[in-house]
Amino acid sequence: MDRNIELVKEEPTPERKERRALANFFFELGMLKRTPRSGFQFLGTGRESVAEHSFRTAVIGYTLARLSDHSDPFRVVCLCLFHDVPEARTGDMNYVNKQYVTVDEAKAVRDLAETLPFGDAFLEFIEEYRACRTEAAVLAHEADQLDLILELKHQKDLGNAYAERWIHFALKRLKTPLGHRLADEILVTDSAGWWFDGNDHWWA
Structure with a gap:
């Protein structure tokens, strides 16, 4: 028992403090799974968390970077x-x-950022994204809007008449020819087609 009390009183090492900060950060990221994207309140249908949005946005961003021959898709x-x-x-x-x-x-x-061992990099990512002056940031913004357009097309296919009006404004925020071409294809693609069309054998 005395030994346990002694351990509690020990000052945490810098390494232990860093690990605790990272554990806190990972728990904080979990909040994004429980933070709703608030625009759906106005659209009237659909719902998604910030974490769900960020995941597909990241995959779209990687795709855009590869299609654009960007030198650093992982950025x-x-x-x-x-x-x-x-x-x-x-x-x-x-x-x-x-x-x-x-x-x-x-x-x-x-x-x-002050709590993270890579705080400078985190600040840099946020500042680069917000400024939107680099090619990487432009592609990330395109990915963000394409994810929204995909969700709006899904809601339109489910019968939400307002989704079309939202799509109109999202299209205006696209900046690249590639982004516009992909958006055009999204808008003529059935959101359920990837698993429905041509896969009758799945249902047999």
Whole structure:
């Protein structure tokens, strides 16, 4: 018993502090699985978490980078994966919320970065994504919008008449010819076609 009490009183080593900070960070990332994308409240149908959005955005980002012969596809992936991490602290603000609510995202980013052994890289990812001046950042933004367009097309296929109006504005945010070409293909593709069309033998 005395030995256990002694262990509790010991000052944690720098390595132990770093591991604890990382454990906290991983738990914080779990908040993104429970943080809803708030725009669906206005669309009226559908729902997804920030984590779900970030995953498909990262895969789309990797795809765009490969199709564009980008020199560092994994940087694009990192920008996609980290771009909404601050929402674990701030929540997701949709376009209506942003007309009335000011969120100090910069403070959330700084406070989190201070706890991470790779805090400088995290800050760099967020700043690069927000500034959107590098090719990697442009591709990450394209991926972000293409993920939204995919979800809106899915909701349209399910009968949401408002999704078409949202798609109109999402298309305007695309910046690259590749992004526009992919969006055009998405909009003429049945969202259920990948598993329904031509796969009658699956249902036998």
